[in-house]
Amino acid sequence: xxxxxxxxxxxxxxxxxxxxxCYITFMNPPLPTDIRSRSHRDDLEVxxxxxxxxxxxxxxxxxxxxxxxxxxxxxxxxxxxxxTSFAPCQGDKGxxxxxxxxxxxxCDLRLSPGESKSYFYSxxxxxxxxxxxxxxxxxxxxxxxxxxxxxxxxVKLLRVPLRVLDISGVPEINLCEDSEDLSPSNPFLESTxxxxxxxxxxxxxxxxxxxxxxxxxNITNSKGKVARFCLFKQAYKLGExxxxxxxxxxxxxxxxxxxVTLQSEETIGEEYKAETKQQRAIASFSNCHEVCLSMKxxxxxxxxxxxxxxxxxxxxxxxxxxxxxxxxTTQPDSVFQLPxxxxxxxxxxxxxxxxxxxxxxxQIYPSLPTPEPQTNTKYSIIL
Numbered sequence: 001x002x003x004x005x006x007x008x009x010x011x012x013x014x015x016x017x018x019x020x021x022c023y024i025t026f027m028n029p030p031l032p033t034d035i036r037s038r039s040h041r042d043d044l045e046v047x048x049x050x051x052x053x054x055x056x057x058x059x060x061x062x063x064x065x066x067x068x069x070x071x072x073x074x075x076x077x078x079x080x081x082x083x084t085s086f087a088p089c090q091g092d093k094g095x096x097x098x099x100x101x102x103x104x105x106x107c108d109l110r111l112s113p114g115e116s117k118s119y120f121y122s123x124x125x126x127x128x129x130x131x132x133x134x135x136x137x138x139x140x141x142x143x144x145x146x147x148x149x150x151x152x153x154x155v156k157l158l159r160v161p162l163r164v165l166d167i168s169g170v171p172e173i174n175l176c177e178d179s180e181d182l183s184p185s186n187p188f189l190e191s192t193x194x195x196x197x198x199x200x201x202x203x204x205x206x207x208x209x210x211x212x213x214x215x216x217x218n219i220t221n222s223k224g225k226v227a228r229f230c231l232f233k234q235a236y237k238l239g240e241x242x243x244x245x246x247x248x249x250x251x252x253x254x255x256x257x258x259x260v261t262l263q264s265e266e267t268i269g270e271e272y273k274a275e276t277k278q279q280r281a282i283a284s285f286s287n288c289h290e291v292c293l294s295m296k297x298x299x300x301x302x303x304x305x306x307x308x309x310x311x312x313x314x315x316x317x318x319x320x321x322x323x324x325x326x327x328x329t330t331q332p333d334s335v336f337q338l339p340x341x342x343x344x345x346x347x348x349x350x351x352x353x354x355x356x357x358x359x360x361x362x363q364i365y366p367s368l369p370t371p372e373p374q375t376n377t378k379y380s381i382i383l
Contacts, residue, residue, distance in 0.1 A: 002045050002111065003027045005380035006146060006160045012377065013163045013369035016129040020054065022121045022144055022160060024105065030114035043113050047383070050105040050148035051086055052121045054162070056130055058316070059094030059139045063277040064268060066095045067316055086155060088145035097140070098129060105146075121146075131166035133309045135266045136281040138317040150383055158381045165366035166312040167205065205365055209237045219325075221356050223332050224252030231323075231360070236304055238367040242323070244300035248292060252332055256353060259326045261287040262302050264309075267318050284324075310366045325358040 009021035028045045060066055089096055105119045121144070133140045142162040149155045212233050219226045228247040236242060242262065248255060266281045273279050286302045302323075312319050330351045 002383040007378045017127045019124050025118045027116035028111035045111045046151045047109040048149045048151050049107045051102045052146045053102040055099035057094050058097045064137050065275045086147040131312050132163045156383045160379050208235045226253045235363045239306045242302040246298040249296045254330050256293050256328045257291045259289045261324045263324045265320045310364045321364045323360040327356045
């Protein structure tokens with residue numbers, strides 16, 4: 001019996017172009033101390049070979065056709081005997097849209113009882129790598145597939161999931177050498193060396209999401225002004241909070257309540273729409289609900305979950321983010337006077353209401369993956 005275990009170095013989240021490192025250990029467990037529990041098999045275990053490869057699998061919900069215009073990769077072609085050949089996509093549904101070159105870890109490995117052997121697998125992600133995404137219509141998933149075969153045995157596969165964040169949506173703006181770093185800093189930590197080289201894309205990403213540029217929106221309907229909304233910036237990173245304010249002091253249409261929801265819109269590409277039964281899907285995340293009758297100001301605070309996927313676009317699908325507003329208003333001539341004395345105010349028992357909706361597009365970019373050298377996530381199989 002051989003136990004194969006894999007452990008990622010630096011955490012499971014990567015950017016395109018970064019190097020993925022994984023320690024892979026092959027161990028022959030020690031023999032039991034009780035002689036009667038031992039089998040009559042040979043104590044020495046022999047593995048014929050082992051290899052590793054990274055690939056990205058694309059799958060759909062059945063209503064969206066898989067990319068059929070791209071040629072099949074070698075990993076997807078039918079092999080004569082999948083039990084003795086390395087087929088990383090064996091048992092998976094969908095198409096492989098990206099794969100790296102397989103790397104051989106060893107040939108003819110012999111392990112005595114209690115002996116183990118570790119190998120370090122290293123592979124750079126292609127710059128054109130698609131982002132990891134689990135949508136309602138389309139899914140992109142990354143895995144490190146480790147295959148090994150015992151002599152005169154079948155091939156066993158160990159899969160280690162990865163998450164890849166996309167930075168292709170960052171605007172291409174030339175950075176000057178003396179450009180100011182607008183990313184937030186901690187005054188209690190030692191300052192970093194300014195001469196230290198920094199990835200221009202990462203610096204630009206930090207500057208875009210750190211820069212505040214308040215935008216004001218007058219929300220109106222056919223009867224007048226409902227509210228004035230202020231959004232302090234348009235670009236955010238995963239894990240940040242969306243902060244905004246509502247001002248009802250100059251409103252001519254009373255607003256009873258409002259709801260703001262962070263939503264993602266998944267849209268199928270133009271060249272696949274003709275064959276698609278469902279062309280778009282909406283997913284809702286955090287929301288803020290407030291009863292604002294007779295209030296002059298309200299605060300909006302929406303957290304962006306870290307597990308969400310930033311804005312991206314491929315030939316098959318594109319993902320956009322927006323703030324979905326729902327306002328419940330009443331008649332402009334309705335008067336809600338609060339009592340001036342100490343008596344208790346009684347709200348109206350009946351209101352004539354109208355509902356209006358509004359969508360405000362925003363940009364969500366990836367947050368920089370934090371290295372996790374002490375991560376304890378380990379994946380293993382028995383061969």
